Amino acid sequence: MRLLLISNSTNAGEEYLDYPKIEIRKFLGDKKVTGLFIPYAGVSITFDDYTKRVKERFNEVGHDIISIHDAEDPVSAVKNAEAIIVGGGNTWQLIKMIQDNQLIEAVREKVLNDTPYIGWSAGSNVACPTIKTTNDMPVVEPDSFNAFNLIKSQINPHYLDKNPDGHAGETREDRINEFLIANQDMSVLGLREGCMFRIEGDDISLIGTRPVRVFAYGKDPVELNAGDDFSNLI
């Protein structure tokens, strides 16, 4: 299985999808790949505009995309894809449209059979067993919280250490601790912005300059760095 799971598309102050583009190029290789883009997480951008934006960045690094929203039969489009590319946005709309279009099993089977998968933000979240560690507002109601279930743990993308000063709402860590109490057999990977996992079968690496904060029920959180062993978690 080959996955590139990216925390966020864009770091503050940078161009869209700029910081991960070199890793996307390396992950897809030197030969041009035309990936199937799933833009369903785009709520405040049209699927056409979203596809254009992502296509430009992929072209820049020698690759290309076509979008599933232009396909007559989304399941066939998945079956024929050279790579699966799932963009960020709203996780709830993303998973709802994935489920409505019967894509859970199609994508899962395809990726288990070694078609490369690239996701960022919501697109990394749906690679997990469920979407229960999303940060997004539940603006639509999907049939279920189940997702592609490609890795063992839950990623929390855009992992954030602190609230703004003076804000009394739960911190991200508080929220993840609630998840663990309700889901005691799961681990959560707090993937900070600017970071990603590259998974090549059993070879799992963290790329980025910040550690991942790993949460498990009844244990103190642990910070793991690039070079550490993630094999029990992914």
Added chain:
Amino acid sequence: MRLLLISNSTNAGEEYLDYPKIEIRKFLGDKKVTGLFIPYAGVSITFDDYTKRVKERFNEVGHDIISIHDAEDPVSAVKNAEAIIVGGGNTWQLIKMIQDNQLIEAVREKVLNDTPYIGWSAGSNVACPTIKTTNDMPVVEPDSFNAFNLIKSQINPHYLDKNPDGHAGETREDRINEFLIANQDMSVLGLREGCMFRIEGDDISLIGTRPVRVFAYGKDPVELNAGDDFSNLI
């Protein structure tokens, strides 16, 4: 209908439920009321501990609570309640347990028949038509996103103007705009910390020193202050 819908239990640096306690006393009146407390949103606190904490604060202002988790029949407990008090925590566990215990209709009917309702944070969110404007992590999966539907709009509690510096994730306003695109006939009331709505039939007042940010599809957000007219929104 009588509702006191509070953004948050506790302001940063203050004691639990301290800032709203005087408004709770005024809302319940001079004669001692023993409210029915619904502690289901408590995930990282036991229901017993949560109840004790809230009871202390209510006692301080001359009122009392009993908790629904101590009742043999939760629906009967609602039917016999002098007031309904719904505490904050995780909105998902709260709505799931409300639904699992068949309380949606029971509470709605009771409150429509003028039993006072007090909610804070998640407890204000469930007074709305749905929980689709929660900030909480979906740690458990409820049967539906439908809630008590006591007011016309969606409250976003703990409304927050900015992300921490350097964080590229969606702002609260971005998330609410996604909600509006997906739910174009609804309005959202961004209720900042330290603020609450007091609703006495048609008499609706905002209490607190900060304005409410009001969002509607296709319109610029508006800031409404104490003294402004909320009758079209609540």
